[in-house]
Amino acid sequence: MEVVVRSDAGEAGRTAADIVQHALRRGVRTLGLATGSSPLLTYRELVRRHTDEELSFASVEVFLLDEYVALPAFHPQAYAQVIRREFTQHVDLDPSKVRAPSSTATDPVAEARRYEEALAASGPIGVQILGIGRNGHIGFNEPGSSLASRTRPKTLTEATRRDNARFFTSLQDVPRHVITQGLATISEASHLVLIATGPGKADAVAAAVEGPVSARCPASVLQLHPHATVVLDESAAAKLQDLPYYRHVARHKPASQGY
Numbered sequence: 154m155e156v157v158v159r160s161d162a163g164e165a166g167r168t169a170a171d172i173v174q175h176a177l178r179r180g181v182r183t184l185g186l187a188t189g190s191s192p193l194l195t196y197r198e199l200v201r202r203h204t205d206e207e208l209s210f211a212s213v214e215v216f217l218l219d220e221y222v223a224l225p226a227f228h229p230q231a232y233a234q235v236i237r238r239e240f241t242q243h244v245d246l247d248p249s250k251v252r253a254p255s256s257t258a259t260d261p262v263a264e265a266r267r268y269e270e271a272l273a274a275s276g277p278i279g280v281q282i283l284g285i286g287r288n289g290h291i292g293f294n295e296p297g298s299s300l301a302s303r304t305r306p307k308t309l310t311e312a313t314r315r316d317n318a319r320f321f322t323s324l325q326d327v328p329r330h331v332i333t334q335g336l337a338t339i340s341e342a343s344h345l346v347l348i349a350t351g352p353g354k355a356d357a358v359a360a361a362v363e364g365p366v367s368a369r370c371p372a373s374v375l376q377l378h379p380h381a382t383v384v385l386d387e388s389a390a391a392k393l394q395d396l397p398y399y400r401h402v403a404r405h406k407p408a409s410q411g412y
C-alpha cells in the first residue's frame with residue numbers, strides 16, 4: 154500500500170486526478186467512482202482538465218460503488234444523480250455508460266445480482282476511487298461486512314445515516330437501505346485509490362492502514378490488495394504511526410515509479 158500525504162484537500166484532489174489521468178493515458182477504460190464529499194475536489198480537477206487540457210472521457214465506462222434503496226430515480230441525492238451533477242455531465246462521457254444499481258428496484262437482491270453481473274461483464278475496473286466513512290466503511294460496507302462480500306443490499310448504521318443527513322432535509326429522509334458493491338467485488342479493481350481529508354477521518358484512516366485486517370474496519374481490506382494508494386491531507390494522516398516512513402518513501406520514490 155502506498156500512503157501519499159498532501160498539504161491540503163486541494164492537493165490531495167489533484168493527486169487523485171493525476172492517478173486517473175495517468176491510468177487513462179495507459180489505456181484504462183473502466184473507472185469505479187465513489188460519491189460523497191471526499192472525491193469532489195478530484196472530480197472538479199478532472200472536469201477542469203477536460204475543459205482546459207482536453208482530457209477526454211469519451212471511451213470511458215463508469216460504475217458507481219453504491220446507491221440508496223427506495224429513493225425516486227430523480228431524487229437529487231440518488232447517487233446516479235449526484236455523480237451526474239458533480240462530474241459526468243461536465244465531461245464528454247456517454248451518459249449511457251454511467252452505471253449504478255437502481256434505487257427504485259422492487260427486488261434489491263435481484264438488482265444487486267444484476268449489477269454484480271454487469272460489473273463482471275465489463276470489468277475489471279481499472280481505477281476505483283474510494284472514500285472512507287468515519288466507522289471505516291468503504292462503499293456502504295459497514296463494520297461487520299465480510300471481506301469476501303459481493304454486491305448486495307445492506308442496512309446503514311445509524312451513525313452513517315446521521316453523517317449523511319447533511320445531504321438531506323432531515324435525518325428521517327436518509328434511506329435505511331442501500332445496494333453496495335461488496336468488499337471482494339471492490340477488491341477486483343486493478344488499482345484502489347482511497348481519498349480521505351479532514352480530522353474526522355484520522356481514526357478510520359489509522360485503523361484501515363495500520364490496524365488489523367478485520368471486518369470491523371472494512372477499509373482494512375486495502376491491506377490485502379496488491380495495488381492500493383491512500384491519498385490524504387495532513388489532518389487525515391495525523392494519527393498514522395508510521396507517517397515519517399511514508400514521507401521518507403515519497404521523498405525517495407524512484408522517478409520511474411509512477412502510481
Ligand code: F6R
Pocket residue numbers: 186187188189190191192218219232283284285286287290291292293
Ligand atoms: C459513497 C461511498 C461512501 C463514502 C463515505 C465517505 O459512494 O462509497 O463510502 O465514500 O461514506 O463519505 P464522505 O466522503 O461524504 O465523507
